[in-house]
Every structure is written in structure tokens, then in C-alpha cells.
Amino acid sequence: MEDRFSGRRMSDKNEHVDGRPASGGSTASGDSHHEKRRLMLTQILRSPVLSQAGEELGRLEDLIVKLDSGGGGYPPVTGIKVRIGDREVFVNGKSIEKLAPGDVRLKTQTLDTGAFQRRPGEVLLAADVLGRHLVDVARGRIVQANDLVLAHVDDGWRLLGVDRSPRAMLRRLVPRRGRPDLRKHAILDWKDVQPFVGHVPTAKLLMPLQRLRRLHPAQIADLVEGATHDEGEEILDAVESDVELTAWRRTTRPTSSASCPRSVGSRCST
Numbered sequence: 627m628e629d630r631f632s633g634r635r636m637s638d639k640n641e642h643v644d645g646r647p648a649s650g651g652s653t654a655s656g657d658s659h660h661e662k663r664r665l666m667l668t669q670i671l672r673s674p675v676l677s678q679a680g681e682e683l684g685r686l687e688d689l690i691v692k693l694d695s696g697g698g699g700y701p702p703v704t705g706i707k708v709r710i711g712d713r714e715v716f717v718n719g720k721s722i723e724k725l726a727p728g729d730v731r732l733k734t735q736t737l738d739t740g741a742f743q744r745r746p747g748e749v750l751l752a753a754d755v756l757g758r759h760l761v762d763v764a765r766g767r768i769v770q771a772n773d774l775v776l777a778h779v780d781d782g783w784r785l786l787g788v789d790r791s792p793r794a795m796l797r798r799l800v801p802r803r804g805r806p807d808l809r810k811h812a813i814l815d816w817k818d819v820q821p822f823v824g825h826v827p828t829a830k831l832l833m834p835l836q837r838l839r840r841l842h843p844a845q846i847a848d849l850v851e852g853a854t855h856d857e858g859e860e861i862l863d864a865v866e867s868d869v870e871l872t873a874w875r876r877t878t879r880p881t882s883s884a885s886c887p888r889s890v891g892s893r894c895s896t
């Protein structure tokens with residue numbers, strides 16, 4: 627797999643994501659710019675949000691992306707959710723001057739203190755994706771998003787990939803100052819994964835059919851059987867919206883309750 631922005635390969639093997647070579651070599655000059663602009667989501671959560679003058683306004687609570695906004699398959703960061711005391715407010719992504727661990731700086735002096743509200747098609751990375759299951763369509767398996775990779779490109783920040791490595795969970799469990807060196811990650815390209823969004827109230831989206839079509843019918847069946855009930859329902863809803871995949875499902879539907887996969891529940895016929 628390649629990072630389609632930098633042209634650098636993004637494999638499922640552990641690798642550095644901060645621009646440093648994994649084996650002591652040097653990165654190509656064309657790649658280093660992109661690599662140095664990468665961040666892991668857990669590196670910046672709860673970072674102080676500063677005004678243009680350096681005054682602390684609040685804390686970064688979440689990042690907001692729009693999954694169906696094009697951009698070559700890498701969702702753009704449309705804004706951030708900032709906590710100010712007991713309030714949560716929205717800051718447009720265009721107002722972000724700097725996004726770095728412990729230092730989120732804005733281009734403005736003040737914030738709109740209106741209450742944060744979800745908008746159609748938007749997904750909160752920490753609340754809706756981090757720590758949840760996704761479908762790895764390149765390998766036909768379900769993985770967990772233990773961290774998320776962000777990259778800065780010409781038009782702003784985008785969601786670039788997923789870290790599925792178990793030790794990435796330490797970023798969520800260990801306080802910032804006590805975290806071990808976790809610069810090696812098992813990265814999956816975002817174009818090769820599909821999140822479940824059935825639990826997101828404003829993301830009324832079906833799983834993209836073009837991604838499911840990359841899987842063999844037997845792989846889809848395995849995904850449904852290995853998923854939770856709600857996840858299996860979401861996969862089947864996508865299948866039912868496609869004529870070819872629906873025909874496959876009818877030919878493979880269990881004929882008895884004894885053979886009905888647990889995750890499919892009431893959708894199995896008897």
C-alpha cells in the first residue's frame with residue numbers, strides 16, 4: 627500500500643510515522659516533508675488550545691472529519707471540538723494555525739461560545755472511530771482503530787490511516803508525560819479500511835459498495851460472522867442495497883436457525 631499523498635508505501639508492518647527511518651537510514655527529501663507533518667490522534671487529544679496571542683482558550687476534545695468529502699479518499703479535518711470549562715464549542719478547521727502535541731494554535735483571538743452541535747455527514751474521530759472496529763477491506767478482516775494517523779497536505783489536515791497495533795492503546799491509557807516511545811506503528815492506509823458508522827447519529831451513510839466489491843463473498847460472510855450484531859447488520863444493509871451482492875446473499879443464506887451466525891441475528895431465515 628502507498629500513501630497516495632507522498633507516494634511512500636504504508637505497510638501493515640511497524641514503521642516510523644514521524645519522518646525518521648525505521649532502520650537508521652535517511653528518508654527521501656520528497657517524502658520527509660509529508661512524514662514530519664504527520665500526527666497520531668492520541669498525541670494531540672486534550673492539548674491546550676491557544677489563541678493567536680498564545681492565551682489558553684480551552685482543551686482539544688475531538689477532531690471532526692467528513693467521510694464523504696472526496697479528497698482522494700482521505701477525509702478532511704473540517705474542525706475541532708474544544709472544551710471550555712463545562713462547555714463544548716466548535717472551531718472551523720480553517721481557523722487552525724498549528725496542530726501539534728501540547729500546542730493547538732488558532733488564527734483568531736476568541737472563540738464562538740455557542741454550544742457544539744453535530745452536522746450531517748460529520749464524524750468525531752475520538753468519539754466515533756478511536757477504539758472501535760473497522761473493516762480492513764484489503765485483507766478481509768475486522769481490526770480495531772487503536773490510533774489514527776493525521777497528515778497535513780496542501781489544503782489542510784486529513785485522516786490518512788489507522789494504527790491497529792495493540793501497544794498503540796497505551797497512548798489512551800497512559801498519561802502524556804509517562805507514555806513510552808511509541809513511534810513505531812502498524813499502519814493501515816485509510817483507503818483500505820471502512821469504519822462502521824451505524825452508531826453515529828449524523829452519519830447516515832452506507833458502507834461504500836465499491837470497497838465491499840473488493841472482497842470475495844466468502845470474505846464478506848466471514849466478516850458478518852465475526853462482527854458484533856450491529857456491525858453485521860450494517861454490512862448486510864450495504865449488501866442489500868447492491869443487486870449483485872444481494873443475489874449472493876440469497877444463495878448463501880442459512881436454511882436453519884442452527885446454522886445461523888450469531889452476529890446476523892434475526893436476519894437469518896429458518
